[in-house]
Amino acid sequence: MILITGASGKTGIAIMRALREKNIPVRAFINKPQYQTAVISAGASEVIIGNITNKQHITEALNKIDAIYHICPNMHPQEYQIGKNIISACESAGCRYFYYHSVYHPQIRKMPHHWQKMRVEALLFESKLQFTVFQPTAYMQNIAAYWAQIEQGKFIVPYPVETRISLIDLEDLAQAVAQVLSQNTHQYAIYELVGTEPISQIEIAAELSSQLGYKVAAESIPHGTWKLSAQKYGLSDYAINTLLSMFNYYQNYGLKGNPSVLTYLLHRKPTGLVEYINKLIFSLRKQER
Numbered sequence: 001m002i003l004i005t006g007a008s009g010k011t012g013i014a015i016m017r018a019l020r021e022k023n024i025p026v027r028a029f030i031n032k033p034q035y036q037t038a039v040i041s042a043g044a045s046e047v048i049i050g051n052i053t054n055k056q057h058i059t060e061a062l063n064k065i066d067a068i069y070h071i072c073p074n075m076h077p078q079e080y081q082i083g084k085n086i087i088s089a090c091e092s093a094g095c096r097y098f099y100y101h102s103v104y105h106p107q108i109r110k111m112p113h114h115w116q117k118m119r120v121e122a123l124l125f126e127s128k129l130q131f132t133v134f135q136p137t138a139y140m141q142n143i144a145a146y147w148a149q150i151e152q153g154k155f156i157v158p159y160p161v162e163t164r165i166s167l168i169d170l171e172d173l174a175q176a177v178a179q180v181l182s183q184n185t186h187q188y189a190i191y192e193l194v195g196t197e198p199i200s201q202i203e204i205a206a207e208l209s210s211q212l213g214y215k216v217a218a219e220s221i222p223h224g225t226w227k228l229s230a231q232k233y234g235l236s237d238y239a240i241n242t243l244l245s246m247f248n249y250y251q252n253y254g255l256k257g258n259p260s261v262l263t264y265l266l267h268r269k270p271t272g273l274v275e276y277i278n279k280l281i282f283s284l285r286k287q288e289r
């Protein structure tokens with residue numbers, strides 16, 4: 001039985017579905033009872049409700065657990081402390097294996113959520129635990145969040161349209177994770193999970209145009225405009241400032257990676273952008289029917 005934190009988020013759900021394919025039993029850690037149905041239908045055989053910032057809840061969740069897959073909720077201001085508490089709870093509870101959902105290039109201090117993950121990785125190196133670290137780049141699934149605008153012919157991003165970012169299909173990520181968790185040969189490995197060469201936002205818009213059959217233009221919006229809509233949407237100040245730091249970093253340096261490690265873990269070529277866009281269009285049209 002493996003305990004998965006952040007289980008009700010998009011990453012947790014995708015990973016549980018892939019683990020189900022490998023018959024790996026999962027206990028899902030969620031914060032709200034209304035997420036129960038979703039995690040059970042994604043494959044969780046046990047569910048525990050608690051707050052990830054509460055040490056007692058974590059200790060209870062670790063009862064009779066030998067391995068944990070830790071996913072910190074996105075843009076959490078206490079990400080480092082949460083990681084630290086969970087590592088120490090695992091050591092006390094006798095949970096021997098720690099799979100850590102980190103991020104691509106955690107070494108970047110200019111992106112606070114990357115840097116917090118780097119510091120958690122460093123704690124693992126000094127812990128008594130066996131571990132494997134996954135460092136995924138930005139998900140292709142983030143494109144889906146812009147779908148309403150894409151349908152209006154615009155692919156709007158808060159950095160220059162020339163910015164090049166390597167992406168990964170979350171389903172590939174989940175399959176790679178399930179592959180690793182089903183084998184006993186990945187102790188102390190750190191895997192950079194990248195599905196594509198660095199792609200510009202102009203190229204993404206061009207592929208959207210070509211697959212949708214109408215013009216989608218890449219457009220950059222100022223950070224002030226993005227911030228106003230993020231505030232309206234209810235994002236916390238920490239999340240807004242962290243995301244703005246990330247956009248600044250992307251603007252200056254992009255996020256460039258190489259798909260070789262993912263190819264090695266999947267034993268096949270990772271999903272490309274065109275393939276992902278087609279999958280997305282298919283699933284959205286299916287929902288409309």
Ligand SMILES: NC(=O)c1ccc[n+]([C@@H]2O[C@H](COP(=O)([O-])OP(=O)(O)OC[C@H]3O[C@@H](n4cnc5c(N)ncnc54)[C@H](OP(=O)(O)O)[C@@H]3O)[C@@H](O)[C@H]2O)c1
Nearest residue numbers: 006008009010011031051052072073074103136137138139
């Ligand atoms: N998105 C990307 O492109 C990307 C790329 C690489 C790495 N990552 C990393 O992947 C991780 C997961 O991202 P995600 O987008 O899958 O996350 P997510 O969708 O935000 O999921 C996190 C889940 O945890 C729950 N949660 C929030 N606060 C909690 C608490 N105090 N106790 C217990 N559960 C709590 C959330 O519930 P609520 O709905 O109640 O908030 C949500 O269901 C993040 O650490 C992120 O940095 C993301």
